[in-house]
Amino acid sequence: MxxxxxxxxxxxxxxxxxxxxxxxxxxxxxxxxxxxxxxxxxxxxxxxxxxxxxxxxxxxxxxxxxxxxxxxxxxxxxxxxxxxxxxxxxxxxxxxxxxxxxxxxxxxxxxxxxxxxxxxxxxxxxxxxxxxxxxxxxxxxxxxGEFRVGVSQSLVVRAIAEVSGASPEAVAHQLMGEWQPTPSFWRQLAAAPGSAAESDGGLGRPYPFCLAYPLDGEVENLGDIQEWQMEWKWDGIRAQLIRRGGRTFIWSRGEELMTGRFPELEALGALLPEGIAIDGEVMPWRGDAPLPFAQMQRRIGRKVLGARILAEVPVVLVGFDLLEFESQDVRERPLKWRRAQLEAIAPPESALVLSPLVHAGSWDELRQLRQQSRERHVEGFMLKRLNSAYRVGRRRGDWWKWKIEPYSVDAVLIYAQPGNGRRASLFTDYTFGIWEDGRLVPFAKAYSGLSDEEIRQVDAFVRRNTIETFGPVHHVKPELVFELAFEGIQRSSRHRSGIAVRFPRMARWRHDKRPEDADTIETIRALLP
Amino acid sequence: MPLLELRDEGLYCAPGGFYIDPWGPVDRAVITHAHPDRARPGSKSYLTSNDGEALLRMRLGPQAVIQAVAYGESLTLGEARVTAYPAGHMLGSAQIRIEHAGEVWVFSGDYKLASDSTCAGWEPAPCDVFVTEATFGLPIFRWPSAGEVRDSIHAWWRANQQAGRASLLFANPLGKAQRLLALIDSALGPIFVHEEIERVNQIYRARGVQLAGARLGDGEKGWAGALVLAPPEAHASAWAKRFGTASTALASGWMRIRGTRRRRSLDRGFVLSDHADWSGLLSAVEASGAESVWVVSGFRGPMVRWLAEHGRRSISVDTRFGEAEP
Known part of the structure; x- marks a missing residue:
């Protein structure tokens, strides 16, 4: 110790x-x-x-x-x-x-x-x-169990790789999925690169996920559009479906085994050939289109999945990549090849929906298509180099996400409370209000987007302008206006404003706006689909 | 009658016709110490301790009217008798004892009970009403001994020397920096100080306080292995770039909390405060023998509630002390 x-x-x-x-x-x-x-x-x-x-x-x-x-x-x-x-x-x-x-x-x-x-x-x-x-x-x-200490998994992986002499990718792979913290597991990890996978519960082990960076700069910088595969960027739960030894495993990106939560996908696994790993996005789906993600949230929270919820919110795996084929790791093969194999093994009329390829003759044409994102319930495009391997972790160059601009509204800071961890004893967690009939109603909470210096300024403001407190929550004078950005917007009976938004964050502190310039519930309702 | 009352400009002593550490401009200001939340410009005349006079002058400028008294020396202001007691916070820091019509109040300013070779040590001042700070008024604040802190600073400095790095130690330039200079072993390597600290050092030395440390600029190229003391504002400034990949640390009572250190992106935090910790605050209240206590800064709520639960009348007074603590 x-x-x-x-x-x-x-x-x-x-x-x-x-x-x-x-x-x-x-x-x-x-x-x-x-x-x-x-x-x-x-x-x-x-x-x-x-x-x-x-x-x-x-x-x-x-x-x-x-x-x-x-x-x-x-x-x-x-x-x-x-x-x-x-x-x-x-x-x-x-x-x-x-x-x-x-x-x-x-x-x-x-x-x-x-x-x-x-x-x-x-x-x-x-x-x-x-x-x-x-x-x-x-x-x-x-x-x-809040064991966060400023080391990412990739740092631990690098340190183990330095100790063992294995490649970080191999170490990352061994650490995926289920393994028991036994001395023998460590000996394999530290000594012989790549041997732990087979011996120690490696049957269902997933591959490290390849992650994309947001596209910075103009899309034209990516070069010839013919060298790229374009897909819609689905807003679901990233997952790997693995079929080995006659069993099916569904892994989340957080390495949580989710098999039991998606009986549809377990059934799908039985239709697939042996020795397969598919990367994709679990989506609520009906007919040939996704359901709003809020539907998925109804389902995720449940311990017991009744027949009714299964009927109301069926899910599919929107598959976009193949990492293992005929029990071989095929991640080094080019994307084009992997996609072709994926198409070949996809059972017809099943819960595997192939992520549709988007065809465009030019980047400009693609830019036009991108405007359909909201009505399609997607977040923009994924751009992947056709000849690229499937890489480990977040890498620049081969995969890019080209997201649509977020929604934005101006809202007034009305409540603040102290944050956790490095933000403790600073007011960093804010609730913002919008106008409804001359009153500010709580609209969204946001925690991120400000610089440390701005946080200090807001903190000082909160301390000087608290009207009343409810435990740690301070009700402050409505004075500061912020531009909030968010991804999705839904009607909600659980929120005072009647509206729920996804991923709200502070885009900008609007020093130039007064509280009365903030948005009203009417302008925000107009954004509802 | 209460000897102090809260007015717009600050805490006012009606029988004596003066304010203590006022935040607005007043005719007569009694100043406990020269930190910026206590010593503000704009008043017609000031009274402070002998040890604190030059520091107050530095803060207020040459035209300020400043009268100084020795610790323990009594002065009549209006109908009140006023005496300064050492507060142990920094050079010249004073507790102000006010006596009028058989009643005694002590305004303790900021204080610490631990010993500090750069200033006169805190002395208990018995009174009826004790006015206290509570900057660190929670039981999570428990200070290690100055010796332990010194050892960990030395270990950090040595490790940086071995790695060929400079050690950049941030501290309040007025008081804390001088306490550090007196604490740290200058035989371990070269010590440099930011000019803002050096200005204060000169005043300390003129009062007979022994301090190590050279002025900045004497270092030429020899930063690796050196210890550099600087105000916290210098962190990540253009000024700090000259030290290359230095290891950074801050000496403050707030470093007891991990989050406050990480928020500042510092490598190390040394828990060294010129304020009393929780048990120090309680000891000072106990030693005052006061029937009632005013808590005027910091964690006022918890302190007041604790004192009340332990049978002492206590109120929380909303002042502007403690603003802009580093």
Missing amino acids: KAFAELYAALDETTKTNAKIAALRAYLEKAQPEDAVWAVHFLIGRRPKRLLESRKLAQWAIEEAAVPDWLFGDCYHAVGDFAETIALLLPPAGTSSELPLHYWVQERLLPLREADDDTRRAWLIEAWRSMDERQRFAWNKLIT
Whole structure:
């Protein structure tokens, strides 16, 4: 736990990528396999299923720190991080734990889930009392599962690749899908590149997703349009469908296994040949057109899928790429070839819809077609080089997304509350209002889009112009106007304004506008499809 | 009768006819210390401690009318007797004790209980009403000892020296920077300071405070391995570019919270404050023996509620102190 807490602190203490990789590497080289594998497991963002209610964790910390509940709440609002608040509040540490990470994880952390409350409480207090402040912080983070420390999965992958000598792509692939954090898995990862996939639950393992950058500059810069494949950019759930060993696996981009949630796609898997991996977008679909994404949200949230919702919101896989064919990894083959094979294996009249290719003789013609995006319920175009391989992660050059301009409205800041993590104790989470009959009604929440300097200015404004507070929420004088951008707009009975928008963010601070210049509900309703 | 009342310009002592640390222009201002949220220009006359006079002059300019008193020396203003006690916050920082008609109030300004070789140490001042700050008035704020902080700064500096980098340490140029210079071992390597800090250093040295550190500009090309002290505003400025890929750090009580450090994109945060931490604030209240407490800055709500739950009358007073804390 000592080395791991030090690694955590070292990663946290630098903003420089190379220093982070060096710290990871130094840890991984020295660590025992049974510790290293857990470190990797947590650092790439895997977390145990919920171990206990945070309410209980807070209660025991409050008792151990001997502070009243309300004061714990005030502290949490200042810190913005639950695990950290507890670490800072506990009585000063007099010691530190020499026990290794895997002891704490296997003997104390994971058994928390099944233990009764008396045992849990005793274990937590034992842990806190035997750890120093850094260790307590890392430990609390493991429990709460919010183990973000400014390292991306790709940094961990690079560090492992440096330790093992394998390529980062191979390491990334091995870390996909389901694997058990066992010492033998780590030995395979660290020693023999590429061998872990077969032995350790590798049957359903997906490939790392290829991601696109937004197109910057003019589309003409991409050169000859004949060298490009054009598709609509679907707004669904990115997924890989894998058929191996007579079984079907559906993976999300977040590496969540979603097979059980889409019986239609499981049925589709049975129609496909053995040894197949298809990349695509899961979409709610009827006839030959997508349903609004809000329909999908009705379905995603459900644990049990009744016959009714399945009938009302059927899904398909809009497939656009083939990564494995006849049990061979075909990602290095050109896109043109992969697409042709995909077309050849697609069963007719099935839940596999081939992402239609868009044909245009010139970039200008494509630009015209792009104007149909909204009515087609798509977000613009995906542009892919016909002779390109399927790459790992976000790369420039072969895949571009050419999105349509977002919607935009001017709205007035009416509520603010402090953010979390690096935004703790700054007012960064805002609610914006629009005019309806001379009153400002809440319209959208937005958290992103401002520079740090602008955030500081808004923060200072909030502190000086609070009219009243409801817990952490400050109701402020309606004075600041922002241009909000968003992607989609829907009617909604759950929102006060009767309207729900997708991905709202602040596009610009309109210093030039007064609150009375902000948009009205009528102008926004006019945007509804 | 209350010895202080809240007016538009600041906290006013009616029997004495003066304001303490007013934010508006007034006839007579008593100043606890020379930080910008406390010492504002525009008043007709100022009173401060002997140790703080030159710093206040630096802030207000040559034409300001400033009277100075020694710590412990009593002065009659109007019908009130006024005495300055050391607050331990920075050179010249004072708590203002006001006595009138058998009642004693102490306005403590900003203060810390920990020792600091660059200024007179905090002294308890018994009173009926204690007016306190609560900049760090939450129990998550618990300061490590100055020795621990010094050791971690040294370790960071050494690691940077080994990597051939400069160590760029940001700190409040008035008070914190001087405390750091007195704390850090100047035998470890060359120390440079931003000119804004050097101006303050000269005033400290003139009051007999021993400080290490050279002026900036003496470094020529030798930044690698050096420690450079600068005001926080210099972070990511054109000025800071000369140091190349330096490691950056800030010394402040706010560095106790990870989010505040990461928000500033700093490599390191050293928890070093010239304010009292939670237990320091509670000790000061206890030592004052006051029946009631005014909390005038920082986490006023939690502090007031805590004191009330522990049997002390306490109110939160909305002032403009603590604005623009680094």
